[in-house]
Amino acid sequence: MPAKRRHFGRVRKLPSGRYQVRYPGPDGVLRPASTTFERKREADLWLSAKEAEIARGDWLDPEAGKVGLREYGESWIRERPKLRPKTVVLYEGLLRLHIAPALGKLTLTEVTTPRLRKWRRDLLDAGVGPVTVAKAYRLLRSILNTAVSDRLITKNPCEIPGAGLEKSPERPTATIEQVFTIAGAVPERYRVLVLLACFNSLRWGELAALARKHVDTVEGTVVVERSVVELPTAELVFGPPKSDASVRVVTLPMIFLPDVVRHLADFTGKGPEALLFVGPKGGPLRRSNFQDHWRKAIAEAGIPGLHFHDLRHTGNTWAAETGATLRDLMDRMGHSTTRAALIYLHKTAGRDRKIADALSKLVEDSRGTTAKDTAGVDDQGATDPAAGGTDGHADREGHAGGTTPDQ
Known part of the structure; x- marks a missing residue:
């Protein structure tokens, strides 16, 4: 049956009895x-x-x-020249190892939310870590957001609630004694490397990129202005640190400033550009050349599961325990957002007891009384039922219910 003429498009009935629609695009x-x-009627409504x-x-x-x-994802990475080398390596690995094997042969229009839901579930079932899966999902979401902007697809199918959120497992922290055991167990040329990673909250790439010119032994500071990948x-590859906020000046705890001075004299070249940390043959610091020393040192310290990055985690925790503010932690850690710093503040909720004890001391010094003297008696002399007294009136504010942990 010939197609019926309309003011826009054409509808014709097929031999099967169904209706076929054709329409002119903006390109004619x-x-x-x-x-x-x-x-x-359905065909007319669609038109x-x-x-x-x-x-x-x-x-x-x-079309x-x-x-x-896969082709589009590879182009997406190449077309972002401002990505840091470490980020490029990460993205290429996520695409090659976790996205392309299951989804790479699909066209952009064939990538649907149900397919992504199955892909994510299959990765988790195969034992891929939740953090890696979340990173892969976020990368895919960014790639497909660009496909929407490029007008290749109408909407981004990455609509799985919470799929891009990372919930990293709790990492261990070392004790002060364990840190100094590790620092003493590695070769002497790496002792200060361990101390700076912990007490100055420096990342591996930042440490490996430090030069003599970045250390001020008079002021006791370290300048972080680059990183190496x-x-x-x-x-x-030397380049800028992880973020703009990572460019910073970090103050050395004076207790191991002599270690730094001795390291500069014994292991660092004379010129200002000489790398602070080098291998036994004078080459740049590499993880592969350090790992054996690290494994032996953490075994000696009794914490065989500790990662090098956990030294930074340990130092951040201690910094929070000293009473550092949120801004202090962000500056020292080199973070531009509050999220990571808040984690360390939450970890040190025990400081609230120290604050409460300090307030008690203020009251004691001011009134000449102790906690024992005031126990069970309010300002009016009434006995507090929570302290074992006989007054039957409940404290409407202080005992209305339990407390909940800080989320």
């Missing part, structure tokens, strides 16, 4: 709908909706989204 090319319709979509400027070429996800090719 006549295109078929992606499906046929059981009733003519009307398509006409309105074109009039609004929301129309997308259905545009037929590029492969080791690529899979073993090439070392």
